[in-house]
Amino acid sequence: MEKSKFVISYRWIIFALAGFYFLIAFDDAIPSEFGWQYRFLTEWALVMSLISAAFMLRRSLEQTTKRHDVWASATVVLNIMVVFLYWKIYFEDPSQFYVDGVRTIPLWKEYYLHLLGPILQWIDAFFILGAFRPLKRILALSVTVNILYIAWIEWIVSPMNAEPAGSVTSGLPYRFLNDMELADRMGFYVTNTISAIVLVGLCWLIAKGLYRIRNV
Numbered sequence: 001m002e003k004s005k006f007v008i009s010y011r012w013i014i015f016a017l018a019g020f021y022f023l024i025a026f027d028d029a030i031p032s033e034f035g036w037q038y039r040f041l042t043e044w045a046l047v048m049s050l051i052s053a054a055f056m057l058r059r060s061l062e063q064t065t066k067r068h069d070v071w072a073s074a075t076v077v078l079n080i081m082v083v084f085l086y087w088k089i090y091f092e093d094p095s096q097f098y099v100d101g102v103r104t105i106p107l108w109k110e111y112y113l114h115l116l117g118p119i120l121q122w123i124d125a126f127f128i129l130g131a132f133r134p135l136k137r138i139l140a141l142s143v144t145v146n147i148l149y150i151a152w153i154e155w156i157v158s159p160m161n162a163e164p165a166g167s168v169t170s171g172l173p174y175r176f177l178n179d180m181e182l183a184d185r186m187g188f189y190v191t192n193t194i195s196a197i198v199l200v201g202l203c204w205l206i207a208k209g210l211y212r213i214r215n216v
Contacts, residue, residue, distance in 0.1 A: 007128055008060045014120045015053040022050050022111060034160035039173035040114050041149055045082045048075040049121050050143075056124055062204055072124070073131040074141040077199045079118035081192065086114045089176070128213075132200075132207035139200045146193045153177075154185075 001007060025043060029036035037043045052075045055068035055191055089096055097104050105113075125131040132138060153172055161171035166178025 002056075002060050002128060003062065008057075009059040010128075011060050011124065014124060015050070015057050017112065017120070018053045018117065021109070021117065022046055024109075033154075033163070034119040035157045038156050039153065039161075041078075042086070044145070044149060044156060045075070045078045045119070047079055049117060051075075052121060052125075056129060059129075067129065067133075069129070069131050069133050070137045070141055072101045072121075072129055073133075073138040073200075073203065074145060075127045076122055076131065076203055077138075077196055078145060079121055080199055080203075083114055083118050083191070084104075089174075089190060093176070112193055126207060130207065130211055132204045135200070136155065136164050137202075141195060142194060142196045142200050146189075146196050148211065149194075150189045192193055 025046070027036045033039065038047075048071070051066070052072045055064075055066070055071060058064045059067070096194075157173060158169065158171035163170065164172070164175045164178055166172075166175060166180075168181055169178050172178050172185075177188075180188065
């Protein structure tokens with residue numbers, strides 16, 4: 001299946017789109033803001049998606065036989081978290097995505113990064129590759145990515161940036177975080193890390209169910 005013309009074309013599309021949005025992100029980066037676009041979890045997910053797309057395309061082109069299951073699966077989990085958190089925040093407080101009444105991200109980019117791109121990657125992982133097999137390694141990578149991002153924004157990004165400024169602190173990439181006390185932020189981060197663990201389990205169950213359906 002992975003070597004069919006349809007799948008090869010599909011994976012080229014995923015790779016090309018991810019590559020395009022990866023490159024244009026550098027045009028939007030503000031040099032004066034330390035961390036550039038990588039202050040945001042969305043961009044971490046995009047990089048993981050681009051690498052995953054490259055891995056999957058190489059499989060279809062018979063350049064490798066490695067499954068890269070762990071990476072693809074962890075990317076699924078991170079993309080789910082990005083989509084959920086983005087739209088949750090958006091619907092609760094749309095002002096978080098506006099500066100002086102102007103949207104901080106155009107719609108064509110918003111819907112790719114926070115909807116279309118992740119969906120394309122999920123389809124590949126669940127229906128083409130058949131991801132989520134080495135459960136412990138997937139869990140370890142997903143938790144590691146979460147912890148690295150938290151450490152990155154709290155210990156490096158925030159001290160190096162004065163904006164955005166909130167009522168409690170400054171420099172954290174998401175404005176609402178700057179209005180939260182450290183204890184509250186830690187609670188938020190722990191909740192998200194636990195969510196990643198739960199998502200790994202749920203995705204594993206979904207993948208297992210799909211595998212059984214395909215092999216009936």
